[in-house]
Each structure stands twice: as structure tokens, then as C-alpha cells.
Amino acid sequence: MSLIMQLIRPLINGTTVAGGRGQGDHASQLYNPLYMTIDDDDETIYVSDQYNYRIVAWRKNATRGEVVAGGKGLGMGADQLQYPYGVIIDKQTDSLIIADLRNKRVVRWPRRNGTRGETIFADVNCWSLAMDSLGRIYIADAEKDEVRRWTIGETKGTLIAGGNGRGVGLNQLNMPRYIYIDKNDTLYISDSGNHRVLKLTKDAKNVMVIAGNNGPGCHLTQLKFPMGIVVDDAGVLYVADSANDRVVRWFPCAIQGELFVVGNGKGKQEKKLNQPIDIRFDRHGNFYVLEYRDGRVQMFSSRDLN
Numbered sequence: 001m002s003l004i005m006q007l008i009r010p011l012i013n014g015t016t017v018a019g020g021r022g023q024g025d026h027a028s029q030l031y032n033p034l035y036m037t038i039d040d041d042d043e044t045i046y047v048s049d050q051y052n053y054r055i056v057a058w059r060k061n062a063t064r065g066e067v068v069a070g071g072k073g074l075g076m077g078a079d080q081l082q083y084p085y086g087v088i089i090d091k092q093t094d095s096l097i098i099a100d101l102r103n104k105r106v107v108r109w110p111r112r113n114g115t116r117g118e119t120i121f122a123d124v125n126c127w128s129l130a131m132d133s134l135g136r137i138y139i140a141d142a143e144k145d146e147v148r149r150w151t152i153g154e155t156k157g158t159l160i161a162g163g164n165g166r167g168v169g170l171n172q173l174n175m176p177r178y179i180y181i182d183k184n185d186t187l188y189i190s191d192s193g194n195h196r197v198l199k200l201t202k203d204a205k206n207v208m209v210i211a212g213n214n215g216p217g218c219h220l221t222q223l224k225f226p227m228g229i230v231v232d233d234a235g236v237l238y239v240a241d242s243a244n245d246r247v248v249r250w251f252p253c254a255i256q257g258e259l260f261v262v263g264n265g266k267g268k269q270e271k272k273l274n275q276p277i278d279i280r281f282d283r284h285g286n287f288y289v290l291e292y293r294d295g296r297v298q299m300f301s302s303r304d305l306n
Contacts, residue, residue, distance in 0.1 A: 012261065012300060012304045012305070013300075013304070014261075014289065014298030014299060014300045015298065015299050015300075015301075016296050016297070016298055016299075017045065017058065017288070017297050017298070017299045018030065018045055018047060018056075018058040018062075018065065018296060018297035019033065019047075019065075019294075019295045019296035019297060020294065020295070020296035020297075021295075021296075022295065023051075023295045024295075025052050026064075027064035027065055027066075027067075028063060028064040028065070029295060030047060030049050030052070030056070030065075030295035030296065031049060031050065031051035031052045031295060032050045032051045032292055032293075032295065033047050033048060033049050033050060033277070033290055033292065033295060033297075034048045034050045034084075034085050034086075034277060034278070034290075034292070035047070035048040035084075035085055035086050035087055035099075035128065035178075035228075035277075035278050035290070036048070036087075036278050036280060036288065036290045036297060037087055037088050037089055037280065038280050038282050038288065039089055040282055040283040042059070042060075043059075043060040043282065044057050044058065044059050044060070045057070045058045045288070045297060046058075046068070046087055046089070046096065047065070047087075047290065047297065048084045048085055048086065048087045048098075048099075049065075049084075050083055050084065050085070051083075052070075052071065053070050053071065053072075053073065053074050053075075053080065053081045053082060053083065053084065054067050054069060054070035054071035054081060054084070055067070055068055055069035055070060055081070055084060055087050055096060055098060055109070056068065058297070068096065068109070068111065068114065069081065069084075069087075069096055069098060069107075069109040069114065069117060070084060076103055077116075078116040078117055078118075078119075079115060079116040079117075081098065081100050081103070081107075081117075082100060082101070082102035082103045083100075083101045083102040084098050084099065084100055084101065085099040085101045085126065085127050085128060086098070086099035086126065086127060086128035086129035086140075087099070087129070088129050088130065088131055089111075090108065090131065090135075092135065093108065094110065094111050094112060095108045095109055095110050095111055095114070096108070096109045096110075096111055096114075097109075097120075097129055097131070097137065098117065099126035099127060099128065099129050099139070100117075100126070101125075101126060101127065104122070104123055104124055104125060104126070105119045105121065105122050105123070105124065105126070106119070106120055106121040106124060106126050106129070106137070106139065106150075107119050107120065108120050120152055121137075121139070121150055121154070121157075122155075124139060124141070124150075124157075125141040125142070125143045125144060126139050126140075126141070127139070127140045127141060127142045127176075127177055127178075128140045128177060128178045128179050129179075130179045130180060130181040130187070131181065132149075132181050132185045133183075133185055134185075135151075136149050136150065136151050137149070137150045137151075138150075138160065138179055138181065138187065139157065140176045140177065140178065140179045140189070141176070142175040142176055142177055142192070144162075144163070145162045145163070145165070145166045145172065145173040145174060145175065145176065146159060146160075146161065146162035146163040146173060146176070147159075147160045147161040147162060147173070147176060147179060147187070147189060148160060160187065160200065160204045161173060161176070161187070161189060161198070161200055161204060161207065162176065166193070168194055170198075170207045170208075170209075171207070173189065173191050173193075173194070173198075174191060174192070174193030174194040175191075175192045175193035176189050176190065176191050176192065177190050177192040177227055178190040178192075178226075178227050178228045178229055178240075178278065179229075180229045180230055180231060182231045182235075183233070184202065185202045186199060186200065186201055186202060186231075187199070187200040187204065188200075188210075188229050188231060188237065190226045190227055190228070190229045190239070191226075192225050192226055192227065193225075194212075194213065195212045195213070195214075195215060195216045195217075195222065195223045195224060195225065195226065196209050196211060196212035196213040196223065196226070197209070197210055197211040197212060197223070197226060197229055197237060197239060197250075198210070210237060210250060210252075211223060211226070211237055211239055211248075211250040211257060212226060212239075216243070218244050219256075220248070220256040220257050220258065220259070221255065221256040221257075223239060223241050223244070223248070223257075224241060224242070224243035224244050225241075225242050225243040226239045226240065226241055226242065227239075227240045227241075227242045227276070227277045227278060228240040228276070228277060228278030228279045228280075228290070229279070230279050230280060230281060232281065234252075235251075235252045236249055236250070236251050236252070237249060237250040238260060238279055238287075239257070239279075240276040240277060240278060240279045240289070240290075241276070242275050242276055242277055242292070243275070245262075245272075245273045245274065245275065245276065246259060246260075246261065246262045246273065246276070247259075247260045247261040247262070247273075247276055247279060247287075247289060248260055260287075260305075261273070261276075261287065261289060261300055261305075273289065273291060273298075274291050274292070274293040274294040275291060275292040275293045275294075276289045276290065276291055276292075277290050277291065277292040278290040284302060285302030285305070286299050286300065286301055286302050287299070287300040287302070287305060288300075
């Protein structure tokens with residue numbers, strides 16, 4: 001990334017709020033984390049701690065995480081996870097819904113003193129997850145290049161996007177890795193292998209490219225292996241542009257993005273980003289970035305972002 005591009009937005013400091021003490025299995029560490037979700041009611045961050053085979057909860061101001069699912073080693077048992085990916089909160093059942101990737105299942109795990117998970121969908125390549133206003137669960141499958149919608153009791157789900165072979169057409173996907181559903185049940189897909197983000201209106205009647213789609217690169221019209229995505233109430237899209245070590249935002253109908261959080265090269269300092277993999281806002285407008293390589297979550301204050 002050029003210096004001119006870096007200077008479009010001033011560097012801002014983040015605060016490490018989870019991990020950040022090197023890759024490892026200590027309670028204060030994360031090991032190649034992949035996904036996070038935030039419970040605004042108690043300001044807890046749940047992180048999918050991939051190579052520790054666990055989901056870890058980081059309470060506000062905590063210096064270490066609490067294992068709330070898995071953590072029993074690599075395996076297929078009901079008390080184990082195998083390379084967990086997506087994790088979302090189901091407030092109705094007070095549980096976590098976890099994409100247990102290598103066990104090819106989605107499990108529901110009680111948030112309060114849960115010791116084992118219940119498989120709710122089996123034989124599914126589950127990467128990331130999202131839930132709509134009706135409680136239906138969407139699953140991104142980066143191996144079959146598709147997104148399906150599931151309800152409890154189904155064995156196949158309903159195809160929503162992709163499923164027509166790997167490709168660049170609007171009816172195709174290429175390694176969809178992260179998905180997001182906004183308050184209007186609009187679905188957004190981080191189509192990582194195509195270096196773009198897609199938007200599907202409710203019930204997938206219309207599909208459009210809203211970011212990227214100009215090949216891999218670091219120009220503001222481009223993305224390079226985009227990962228986590230989030231959309232605010234104004235319809236602004238935020239993208240963890242992982243291979244470019246930056247977070248960019250795209251306003252509705254924009255032809256290029258704008259730097260939002262940008263690091264000063266790879267590294268562990270608070271001004272740097274090292275492969276941002278997932279992003280979230282909390283209810284106060286603070287912005288969180290999960291870094292895959294550095295094994296940490298950085299928080300950027302809403303005061304500094306305005």
C-alpha cells in the first residue's frame with residue numbers, strides 16, 4: 001500500500017482487549033482466531049479460538065479469557081470442537097451457535113455453565129454463520145461455494161446464493177468466507193476468492209456487487225481476500241481487507257472504498273494490523289478488529305473514529 005493511500009486517514013491507536021500475548025493456549029492467549037461476536041448486554045466478546053479448539057469469552061476489562069465451549073482437545077465428542085469457525089449468540093435459547101468446521105456440524109452450546117454441545121445440523125461444511133430476524137440460520141460453505149439457509153429440523157437447507165460451481169457470475173461464488181445480515185434481513189457475502197462483497201436483498205431476489213470485483217489489489221477500488229464484514233444502520237459497508245492489512249468502508253453506491261482503520265505495516269504495536277480477519281461494532285460505536293496472525297482483538301474508540 002502506498003504512503004499516499006496510508007495518509008488518506010490518520011493512523012489511530014487501538015487498545016488490545018483480548019489476546020495479544022503471542023500465539024498459545026494460555027488463558028490470556030489466542031491461537032489463530034477466526035471469528036468473534038459481541039454481546040452488547042454485558043459487553044462480552046466471544047472469540048472462535050481455532051487452534052485451541054475452543055470458544056473463549058472475554059469479559060469487559062478482563063486480562064484473560066474464559067473457555068465457554070470446547071477446550072477439551074481435538075476431537076468429535078459432544079464436549080469437543082475441531083477447528084471452530086463462526087460463532088453467534090442465540091438470545092432466545094441463551095446459547096452459542098458454533099460452526100464446528102472439521103466435524104462438519106453446527107452445534108448449540110449453552111452459554112451458562114455449558115459442558116457439551118447439541119448438534120443441530122449435521123454433515124454440513126460450516127464456515128461462518130448469521131441469523132435473521134426469524135431465527136433462521138445462514139451458513140457459508142467455502143468448499144461448495146454456496147450459502148444456505150437452515151431451520152431446526154432440516155437436513156439440507158435452502159440454497160440462497162451460489163451453488164452453480166466456482167466462478168465470477170452473480171449466481172456463483174468463490175470461497176465465501178464471512179456473511180452478515182442487517183436489520184432488514186439483507187444478506188451480505190464476503191466472496192473472498194473473487195475479491196468482492198455481494199449484497200442480496202431479502203429472500204435473495206436481487207444480487208449485486210457492492211465492493212471490489214476489480215481483481216486482487218490494494219487500490220481503493222479493490223480488495224484482496226476480504227474476510228469479516230459488517231454494515232451499519234446507514235447502510236455503510238465495512239470490510240476486513242485481510243491481505244491488505246486494513247479495514248475499508250464503502251458507502252452505498254460508491255465506486256471505491258475509503259480507508260477506515262489502517263495500520264502502519266504488520267506488527268504487534270497498537271498502530272499496526274496483521275491480517276484483520278473479523279470486525280464488529282458495539283452499541284457505543286466502538287470498533288473491534290480481530291487479527292489472525294497476532295492473535296488479538298483491538299478496540300478503536302468511537303471518539304477517535306469520528
